Amino acid sequence: MQDKDTNISQNTDSYLKYVNDWEQKIGSFLEFDIERTKGFSKLEGPLAGIPFGVKDNFAVEGFDITCGSKILKGVAAPYTATSVAKLQDAGAVVVGKTNLDAFGMGSSTDNSAFKVTNNPWDTERVAGGSSGGSAAAVAAGLVPFALGSDTGGSVRQPASFCGVYGFKPTYGVVSRYGLTAYASSLDVVGVIAGTVEMTRTVFDIMKGQDIKDNTSVKHPGSRNNGDVKKIAVLKVEDGSLSKDVEDSYSKSIKRLEKLGFEINYIDLPSFEYVVPVYYTIATAEASANLARYNGLRYGYRSKNGNNPGEIMQSSRDEGFGDEVKLRILLGTYVLRSGFQDQFYHKAQKIRTAMRNEFDKIFELVDLIMMPVFPTAAFKHGSTDLDPFQQKVADLYTCAANLTGLPAFAVPSSIENGLPVGVQFTAPAFEEDRLFNIAEVLEAEFPSQSVEGVKNWSKV
Amino acid sequence: MKDTVKKSKYQTFIGLEVHIHLITESKVFCGCKNVFGSEPNTNVCPVCMGYPGVLPSLNEEAVRKAYQVAMALNCHLNEKAVFERKNYFYPDMPKNYQISQFEFPFGIDGSFDLELMDGSTRKIRIHDVHLEEDAGKMIHEGSRSKLDYNRAGTPLLEIVTEPDLASGEEAEAFVQQFRQMVRYLGVTDGNMEEGSLRCDANVSINEHGKGLGTKTECKNLNSSRFVKKALEYEIKRHTKVLSSGDEIIQETRLWDEGSSRTSSMRTKESSNDYRYFPEPDLPPYWPEEKFLDEIKNSLVELPGAKKERIINQYGINQQLVVFLTSEKAMAEFFEEVVKLGKGDKGITTTVASWLGGNVQKILNDNGLEIESSPLSPKRLLSILNMIETDKISSGIGKKVLGLVFEKNSDPEEIVKELGLDEGPNDDEIVKIVSDIVDTNPKVADAVRAGEDKQIGFLMGQVMKATSGKANPGKTQKLIREKILKQG
Numbered sequence: 001m002q003d004k005d006t007n008i009s010q011n012t013d014s015y016l017k018y019v020n021d022w023e024q025k026i027g028s029f030l031e032f033d034i035e036r037t038k039g040f041s042k043l044e045g046p047l048a049g050i051p052f053g054v055k056d057n058f059a060v061e062g063f064d065i066t067c068g069s070k071i072l073k074g075v076a077a078p079y080t081a082t083s084v085a086k087l088q089d090a091g092a093v094v095v096g097k098t099n100l101d102a103f104g105m106g107s108s109t110d111n112s113a114f115k116v117t118n119n120p121w122d123t124e125r126v127a128g129g130s131s132g133g134s135a136a137a138v139a140a141g142l143v144p145f146a147l148g149s150d151t152g153g154s155v156r157q158p159a160s161f162c163g164v165y166g167f168k169p170t171y172g173v174v175s176r177y178g179l180t181a182y183a184s185s186l187d188v189v190g191v192i193a194g195t196v197e198m199t200r201t202v203f204d205i206m207k208g209q210d211i212k213d214n215t216s217v218k219h220p221g222s223r224n225n226g227d228v229k230k231i232a233v234l235k236v237e238d239g240s241l242s243k244d245v246e247d248s249y250s251k252s253i254k255r256l257e258k259l260g261f262e263i264n265y266i267d268l269p270s271f272e273y274v275v276p277v278y279y280t281i282a283t284a285e286a287s288a289n290l291a292r293y294n295g296l297r298y299g300y301r302s303k304n305g306n307n308p309g310e311i312m313q314s315s316r317d318e319g320f321g322d323e324v325k326l327r328i329l330l331g332t333y334v335l336r337s338g339f340q341d342q343f344y345h346k347a348q349k350i351r352t353a354m355r356n357e358f359d360k361i362f363e364l365v366d367l368i369m370m371p372v373f374p375t376a377a378f379k380h381g382s383t384d385l386d387p388f389q390q391k392v393a394d395l396y397t398c399a400a401n402l403t404g405l406p407a408f409a410v411p412s413s414i415e416n417g418l419p420v421g422v423q424f425t426a427p428a429f430e431e432d433r434l435f436n437i438a439e440v441l442e443a444e445f446p447s448q449s450v451e452g453v454k455n456w457s458k459v
Numbered sequence: 460m461k462d463t464v465k466k467s468k469y470q471t472f473i474g475l476e477v478h479i480h481l482i483t484e485s486k487v488f489c490g491c492k493n494v495f496g497s498e499p500n501t502n503v504c505p506v507c508m509g510y511p512g513v514l515p516s517l518n519e520e521a522v523r524k525a526y527q528v529a530m531a532l533n534c535h536l537n538e539k540a541v542f543e544r545k546n547y548f549y550p551d552m553p554k555n556y557q558i559s560q561f562e563f564p565f566g567i568d569g570s571f572d573l574e575l576m577d578g579s580t581r582k583i584r585i586h587d588v589h590l591e592e593d594a595g596k597m598i599h600e601g602s603r604s605k606l607d608y609n610r611a612g613t614p615l616l617e618i619v620t621e622p623d624l625a626s627g628e629e630a631e632a633f634v635q636q637f638r639q640m641v642r643y644l645g646v647t648d649g650n651m652e653e654g655s656l657r658c659d660a661n662v663s664i665n666e667h668g669k670g671l672g673t674k675t676e677c678k679n680l681n682s683s684r685f686v687k688k689a690l691e692y693e694i695k696r697h698t699k700v701l702s703s704g705d706e707i708i709q710e711t712r713l714w715d716e717g718s719s720r721t722s723s724m725r726t727k728e729s730s731n732d733y734r735y736f737p738e739p740d741l742p743p744y745w746p747e748e749k750f751l752d753e754i755k756n757s758l759v760e761l762p763g764a765k766k767e768r769i770i771n772q773y774g775i776n777q778q779l780v781v782f783l784t785s786e787k788a789m790a791e792f793f794e795e796v797v798k799l800g801k802g803d804k805g806i807t808t809t810v811a812s813w814l815g816g817n818v819q820k821i822l823n824d825n826g827l828e829i830e831s832s833p834l835s836p837k838r839l840l841s842i843l844n845m846i847e848t849d850k851i852s853s854g855i856g857k858k859v860l861g862l863v864f865e866k867n868s869d870p871e872e873i874v875k876e877l878g879l880d881e882g883p884n885d886d887e888i889v890k891i892v893s894d895i896v897d898t899n900p901k902v903a904d905a906v907r908a909g910e911d912k913q914i915g916f917l918m919g920q921v922m923k924a925t926s927g928k929a930n931p932g933k934t935q936k937l938i939r940e941k942i943l944k945q946g
Contacts, residue, residue, distance in 0.1 A: 059505075059512040067511060078505050081512060180511040184739035213514050214741050285739055288544050291555035292509040296606065308550035308597065308604050335546070335734035344736060 018454065019142050026118045026127070028136040030056050030066060032096035037062040037088075040080065045091030046201060051456070052087065053137045053146035055130075056097035057104055057180040058189075060084050063094070067180050068112040068130075069102040071293045071300045071319030081178020082213065083147065083189045083206045090205045095143060098133030102321050103290065104149055104182040106130050107157060107373075107390045110380060111323045118380075119161060121418055121450045125377040128158030134192045135162040141453040145193035145202050151182045152278055153372070153397020155190030156409035156423060161377040163411050163419025164447050165438065167191045167199045170428045171404035172217040174203070175210030181289040183282035184215075186401040194447050194455075196410075196438045203431065219429060224366075226432025228440075231256055231424075232266045232361055234370035234396075242375040244415035249371055252412045252422040255444055256369070264365060270354040271395060277354075278398040279327075279391065280334050280347035287331030295319065323387070355403045362427040367437060369424050371396050372409045376418040400425050408434040411447050419448060469664040469701065471694055472622035472671050473630050474586075475686075477637060479616050479647040480593070480655040481524045487592050487614035488515030488558065495653055499607035507612035509553030514740050517542075521590060521614040522565075522744065524646040526754050528616055529566025529588040531644055531761060539745050540565045542590075542738040547731045550604070551595040553611050561735045563743070564589030571620070571640075572763055573633055580763075583633060584621035591615050616646070622661065622671060627690035634658055634683040639762050643787045651682050658683075662690055663707070664697045672697070673707040677721055679714045689714040692721055765790055773797065773807040782815045788830040789814065795836035800843070809843055817857055821864055833867035834860070841870045850880050854927040879928070888921075888929055892937045895920045903942050914938060 012034070023029060034051065037060060042048070054060055057067045059077035066072045084094060101111035109117040109132025117132045119125040120140040127136040131148030135158035138146050148155040150168040159166025167190055174189040181187060189206065193199040209218045233253055241249065256263055295301035295315030296308060302318050305311035320328070334343035361368060374393050378384035385393065400407035405425050412422040426433045483493050489506035506513040529536060541563040544556040569585030593615045595608035618637070624630045638649045638656055649656045658680045665672035675697075677689045693712070700707055711730070712721040737743075760768070766784045769775055775783065784790045793814055800806045818839070822829060842863075846856045851874060862873045874880050895917055896903050905913045914935065921934050 057511070059510070065511050072511065075511070077512075078510060177514050178512040181514075181740075212516055214516055215514075215739070284736060287734075288546055288554075288556045288736070291546065291548065292511075292553060294548070294550075294555065296550055297508055297553065297608075298510070308606075309548075312548060312550060332734065335736055337732045337734065340736070 022140040022142055025123055026120050026136045026140055027115045028098055028117050028133040028140065028142065029053065029096040030099050030114055031063050034095045037094045041088040041093045042091050045089065047087060048091030050092045051095040051143050052092050053096050053098045053134055053143045054084055054094050055100050055134050055148045057100060057149055058084055058147060059178040060094050063097050067103045068100045068114060069320065069324065070113040073300055075298050079178065082175035082210045084178065086206050087202065098137055098146055100133055101130035102324050103180065104130040104151055104154055105323050105327055107394065109133060111321060113321055116380065119377045120453065121163065122377065125379050128161035128377060130154040131192060132158045135159050135164060138164045138192050138194055141456050144456050145191060145198050148190045148192050149179050150188050150190040150401065151186045152282060152394050152401050155192055156397050156407060157373050159192050160372040160409045160421030165193050165196060165199050166409040167203060168400055168407045169203060169207065169431055170406045172215050173219050174206045175213040175216045177210055177212040183285040184289060185285060186282055196435055196442050200435045222430055222432040226436045228366045228433050228437050230262045230264065230365040232264045232365040232368045234368060235265045235267055236371060240374060241371055244376050245371055245374060245420055248413040248415050248420035249422060252369065255441065259440060266361060268357060270350065270357050273350050274395050274398050274402065275392055277347045277350045278394065278402055279330065280343050281351065283327045283331030284335050284344050287328045287335065290324065290328055293319065351402050354399065358403050358405060367424050367426050367433055369422060372421045372423045376415060376420050396423060404428065406431045406434055408438055410438045410441055411445060414448055468666060469698055470667045471625050471662065471664050473624035473690060474622035474661040475620045475630060475633060476659045477618045478657040479641055479649065481521050481614040481616055481646055482648065483518060483520045483614055485518060486612040487518045487521045488612055491612065493613045497609050499609060502609045507553065508608055515558060517741060518614065523754060525565045525588065525590045525616050526751065527644050527646055527758060528641060529569065530755055530758060531640060532566065532569035532571055532585045532588060534566025534569030534585060534588055536566055536751065537563045539563060539743045541743045542741045543735045544738050546734045549594065551597045551606055553608060557591055558738055559591035560589035571637065573629065573636060583623045586619040586621050588616065588618050591617060627687040627694065630660060630690050631683045631687035634686050639785065643759055643762055658686055660686055660690055662693050664694060664701065673709050675707065675709065676711045677714050678711060678724065685714055685716060688719060689721055692719065775807065775811050779811045779815050783811060788828065792829050792836055796840050799836055799840050806843065813839065813843065817860055821861065825864060833864050838863055838870055845870065845874065849930065852927055852931060855879050888934065889937060891921055891924050892934065892941055896938065896941045906942050
């Protein structure tokens with residue numbers, strides 16, 4: 001834990017200058033104001049005075065909630081998300097809202113309507129997405145942790161791209177109330193942090209049942225004290241990872257062997273279906289979740305239209321970006337009457353089969369290790385990966401969302417000047433196993449910082 | 460042999476979708492108040508306004524009431540109930556999807572015993588009972604449209620019947636009897652003008668034995684009478700179309716009360732594909748046995764059962780029973796008076812006819828409901844007791860009843876205060892009778908000649924002169940004595 005005397009009320013000027021200097025380079029925040037919501041945070045608590053960033057698809061009273069989309073530009077959040085409020089009760093202070101792919105749809109943060117977020121390790125490259133702003137802010141030392149949302153890897157992939165920790169809890173363990181829904185049955189509140197301890201602390205504060213979220217559950221605790229002995233390692237076919245990621249993955253395997261873990265190599269046959277199943281379910285739910293944005297009650301209202309119906313139509317046409325429209329269309333398509341059995345229902349069946357496949361493996365092992373993403377941070381635009389390739393690359397992260405299982409992306413190595421992470425997945429409610437393995441690995445290889453980054457508490 | 464009654468060539472099939480607005484403290488998925496008639500957009504919050512990030516939280520009170528209705532309709536209760544999203548865009552619907560139930564509603568395969576005009580009953584099958592949220596309201600004012608979201612998210616229960624109703628008249632009766640039942644249950648006020656009970660009707664006709672025909676749906680039926688009128692209009696229209704060899708187009712039609720006709724609103728081709736899918740924000744609802752038992756045990760006696768019991772228990776005639784059981788409160792009032800009066804057979808009929816006559820008239824005149832009126836069972840009984848013991852006449856009793864409503868005080872006090880029980884003394888009455896007989900010699904002659912009915916006229920005159928305070932029996936006796944004496 002940070003020293004008691006290091007909080008944002010001290011050294012404010014140097015902190016602001018530090019943030020400002022980095023922001024010129026990386027553009028991680030959409031709004032930044034260390035004073036704005038101070039009044040909502042308790043003065044005491046385990047996180048007293050500790051600043052954090054919140055992805056701009058969470059409601060935080062005092063700040064806007066744009067979701068990175070023109071359609072919500074200037075919309076003030078009228079309430080605060082349960083997860084954020086719990087952290088404020090523990091003393092932490094929201095200092096700003098971080099950039100994202102609009103509504104969490106994307107792997108680059110390039111789908112934000114407002115600004116470009118760059119990777120602190122190489123500003124030519126993306127910070128990943130959709131929680132790119134949160135990952136970049138933590139990696140640059142602007143905040144010790146930030147909240148993200150993870151629907152198909154949106155916390156783990158940017159954390160991996162930026163060389164920090166990206167944690168996705170078991171579905172339902174952290175209240176989603178106040179997190180703008182992209183795909184309700186896949187969305188979880190995730191944590192991006194510089195250390196395992198900070199990740200664990202933030203998770204412990206946020207977890208718990210919430211009467212405002214009927215899908216939330218009480219955490220039953222680990223069944224085996226979070227002990228980890230046997231780890232299944234996903235076999236990866238030749239050519240499916242970039243050279244850098246392949247090298248990094250090998251290093252992680254060797255590290256586990258060196259540390260004495262029992263390793264079994266496994267195949268996951270259902271992985272063949274992960275991406276189509278994910279995009280079927282995610283877009284179906286998104287098509288309904290995003291129907292509410294119509295310019296009538298709040299947000300962008302088009303001037304084109306003579307009646308409420310027309311205004312609704314043109315506001316959505318002008319307010320949403322291309323990626324969001326693509327996913328709404330796809331989701332509407334798979335839900336059409338007469339086509340549900342072919343797409344949506346079939347996807348749900350495969351989803352259940354996947355969960356069963358994971359559960360079977362977890363009868364034999366404590367954790368599964370797999371890559372986070374087939375490449376390290378790619379360049380802005382479509383030069384490295386076009387939007388379709390980016391979707392196909394969600395393979396390794398989507399599985400945890402479809403199965404609802406907890407997963408943790410941790411730093412693995414630096415390859416050719418870019419950080420690469422590796423991912424662990426645990427049985428439901430076995431977050432402790434993830435923190436325990438991550439701590440063991442952190443002792444071997446902690447989160448690295450790019451030149452110019454200071455620990456926020458030493459600014 | 461000649462067929463005297465020409466049977467219609469066609470058979471009619473009517474199914475109803477009845478929406479009732481449930482009475483609950485708060486809305487079905489948020490904590491906002493569930494009330495009618497507030498200032499626009501005052502009972503709203505981020506949840507029912509569909510702000511980013513909000514989630515629905517299921518109101519157990521609405522669930523309880525949904526089960527009450529499902530049980531009263533003899534439904535099979537699904538082991539698990541599932542909420543689904545019904546997707547369509549409409550400006551007054553904040554999320555542009557409605558949380559409803561589709562594949563697994565709370566109740567399915569129920570029945571309702573419909574009382575027909577001839578006194579027999581027929582089972583109308585109930586397809587399902589499902590809970591959903593209401594939308595807001597859009598009001599058009601000239602070129603402007605105004606949106607009020609107070610109603611958005613209030614709990615609606617939809618009851619869908621199978622096409623078992625055979626005429627507009629039967630559909631009207633169903634709506635009336637169903638309304639009576641849900642009012643008994645106390646789950647809705649059933650006010651059709653305020654939209655607490657809304658109804659859509661599906662109708663098709665076909666040649667006998669050929670099953671369902673192509674249906675049309677009628678909307679905008681804001682009273683049970685409109686249900687009947689709209690359906691009768693549609694049945695005639697269908698008959699005309701089919702008789703001329705044309706086909707019915709499956710469509711939704713709007714009833715216009717002004718012109719007393721339906722007109723096409725949208726055809727099937729242009730209808731919505733609602734793209735139902737399970738609501739991911741609400742887990743399936745698995746009712747516990749204990750919870751359902753508790754609801755079952757607390758179910759009130761329903762109108763049919765109450766009617767039968769009151770007939771058997773008190774020997775009240777059919778017509779009065781229909782009135783007494785029309786509202787639960789009236790039936791309860793009746794039974795309370797009888798109970799207070801120790802329930803002898805004589806008084807039960809008097810109580811029933813007073814409620815059906817004098818009391819109902821005053822209630823209607825004042826626009827009051829029995830349960831919220833100044834009349835209590837004790838007060839009514841005390842009026843009836845004073846009449847029974849000849850302390851006052853029944854005419855004065857009626858006057859006292861009026862004064863109870865006016866002054867909201869006890870009948871004994873009113874009688875005492877106004878001296879209503881202090882009728883004229885015997886000497887005074889003798890004098891009045893004597894005067895009246897003297898001034899009406901022709902009538903007296905007629906009575907003497909055996910036209911006994913004419914005595915009523917004289918009685919009326921005496922009552923008028925004494926403001927109804929004279930004892931009728933005694934007066935009649937005195938009149939006869941006087942006339943005979945003169946003869």
